[in-house]
Amino acid sequence: MAVDVLLGLQWGDEGKGKIVDVLSPRYDIIARFQGGPNAGHTLEFEGIKHVLHTIPSGIFRKNLTNVIGNGVVIDPIVLDKEISSLKEKRVEINQQLIVSDKAHLILPTHKYLDAYYEHLKGDKKIGSTLKGIGPTYTDKYARNGMRVGDILHQDFSAKYQKLKEKHLQIIGDFKAPGFSLEDTESLWFKSIDRLKKLPIKDTALYLNTALNAGKKILAEGAQGALLDVDFGSYPYVTSSSTLSAGACVGLGIAPKHIGEVYGIFKAYCTRVGSGPFLTELTGKQGEAIQNEGHEFGATTGRPRRCGWLDLVALKYTCMLSGVDRLMMMKADVLHIVEELKICTSYSKDGQKIEHFISSSDQSVELSPNYEVVSSWGKLDHIKTTGLPATLEAYVQKIEAYLNLPIDIVSFGPDREETLSIKKVDYSL
Numbered sequence: 001m002a003v004d005v006l007l008g009l010q011w012g013d014e015g016k017g018k019i020v021d022v023l024s025p026r027y028d029i030i031a032r033f034q035g036g037p038n039a040g041h042t043l044e045f046e047g048i049k050h051v052l053h054t055i056p057s058g059i060f061r062k063n064l065t066n067v068i069g070n071g072v073v074i075d076p077i078v079l080d081k082e083i084s085s086l087k088e089k090r091v092e093i094n095q096q097l098i099v100s101d102k103a104h105l106i107l108p109t110h111k112y113l114d115a116y117y118e119h120l121k122g123d124k125k126i127g128s129t130l131k132g133i134g135p136t137y138t139d140k141y142a143r144n145g146m147r148v149g150d151i152l153h154q155d156f157s158a159k160y161q162k163l164k165e166k167h168l169q170i171i172g173d174f175k176a177p178g179f180s181l182e183d184t185e186s187l188w189f190k191s192i193d194r195l196k197k198l199p200i201k202d203t204a205l206y207l208n209t210a211l212n213a214g215k216k217i218l219a220e221g222a223q224g225a226l227l228d229v230d231f232g233s234y235p236y237v238t239s240s241s242t243l244s245a246g247a248c249v250g251l252g253i254a255p256k257h258i259g260e261v262y263g264i265f266k267a268y269c270t271r272v273g274s275g276p277f278l279t280e281l282t283g284k285q286g287e288a289i290q291n292e293g294h295e296f297g298a299t300t301g302r303p304r305r306c307g308w309l310d311l312v313a314l315k316y317t318c319m320l321s322g323v324d325r326l327m328m329m330k331a332d333v334l335h336i337v338e339e340l341k342i343c344t345s346y347s348k349d350g351q352k353i354e355h356f357i358s359s360s361d362q363s364v365e366l367s368p369n370y371e372v373v374s375s376w377g378k379l380d381h382i383k384t385t386g387l388p389a390t391l392e393a394y395v396q397k398i399e400a401y402l403n404l405p406i407d408i409v410s411f412g413p414d415r416e417e418t419l420s421i422k423k424v425d426y427s428l
């Protein structure tokens with residue numbers, strides 16, 4: 001058996017949560033491998049919307065185990081709130097959720113540091129979600145971090161105090177608006193007590209044993225390839241490896257066990273926070289897509305910047321993760337535009353460029369070259385009518401450019417608003 005991987009190919013919020021939920025009945029285990037509560041993964045079914053930040057998106061399906069892997073950073077307060085909100089909805093998480101003993105903990109002062117570092121950046125702010133992600137990964141790689149396994153040891157409190165003091169020294173007099181360390185700290189310790197009640201394990205061992213026993217595993221990515229710490233638009237990125245290779249390190253799975261890599265992308269592009277966005281629509285058309293697509297962050301509520309699909313960037317991110325199959329999300333949203341554009345190359349100093357260049361390199365002046373294609377009407381009935389010809393043509397254009405199949409077209413937020421357009425059996 002192999003571990004399949006599902007990833008975002010743009011700047012996050014592609015619809016990963018929805019598709020993991022749709023595919024999860026085919027799997028025994030769903031495992032998150034990187035990121036933390038900067039993620040907001042939305043699922044909708046039976047008229048109810050759920051947003052998950054740390055818990056894998058297989059949690060609503062029965063007889064399935066959800067693993068929070070070693071590559072994830074956990075804010076116990078956020079995790080505790082997620083569990084409580086699931087319990088209120090009568091979702092049983094006992095023994096359905098396993099946490100790695102090696103996942104790192106986000107301390108209250110990590111969030112404080114996040115705000116401090118953003119403050120220092122002035123007008124070059126990353127637009128971080130301020131969930132403490134960057135500072136926690138910094139401590140991990142500087143070998144100062146605290147891991148979930150530490151909460152089971154006697155010296156936990158002492159370790160915590162030591163790291164907290166270190167952070168406070170860095171922060172100095174800086175006061176983050178609306179942040180009370182005392183209040184957050186007491187909530188954090190209460191949440192740690194509840195975290196202790198979950199099964200805390202060497203999840204690499206658990207997953208590899210499951211794999212050998214023939215279990216099917218899906219690794220769930222967070223963020224997207226263009227936010228990857230190495231290959232994204234640095235420094236406007238997150239602090240983890242969002243590519244398929246990140247699943248190996250973030251779960252303890254050897255590369256030879258990686259199976260299908262599913263790449264998720266929106267039929268257009270969005271980005272929250274700062275950083276380059278070559279195909280961005282800053283005027284009324286961008287606003288119209290934002291409103292129709294409800295493009296407001298699932299974690300911070302911030303408006304998402306919107307723009308046309310960038311195939312040059314998509315080809316690059318498919319290459320980075322070795323994507324096998326594609327899923328196109330939010331096709332329904334584009335019914336509001338009559339003509340839509342699709343970026344198929346860039347120009348630099350009057351010269352055509354057909355490969356991806358990160359425009360975060362400020363010395364490079366790039367402009368997008370577009371092809372114009374016709375849009376389609378509402379897609380409410382495509383499960384019975386099939387794809388309209390114009391959408392079919394859009395799908396074929398993307399497939400030809402990327403030399404990869406699009407298996408699924410998503411046409412609404414609900415689980416049911418998902419159409420399998422290839423002969424692959426996703427049991428939708």
Ligand code: GDP
Nearest residue numbers: 013014015016017040041042330410411412413
């Ligand atoms: P994730 O972070 O990749 O899981 O994506 P988010 O949940 O942050 O953002 C995707 C948003 O689009 C959510 O509000 C979803 O409910 C919604 N969504 C997902 N697929 C579709 C779709 O095909 N059409 C529409 N209109 N909304 C969708």
Ligand code: IMO
Nearest residue numbers: 012013038039040127128129222223238272273
């Ligand atoms: P999901 O999993 C969209 C963005 C932030 C910011 C940058 C760095 O829901 O797709 P960080 O908090 O990591 O320091 O922020 O990355 N960002 C996301 N954008 N979706 C996400 O996750 C994101 N997680 C981080 O907006 O620009």
Ligand code: MG
Nearest residue numbers: 013040041298
């Ligand atoms: Mg999201």
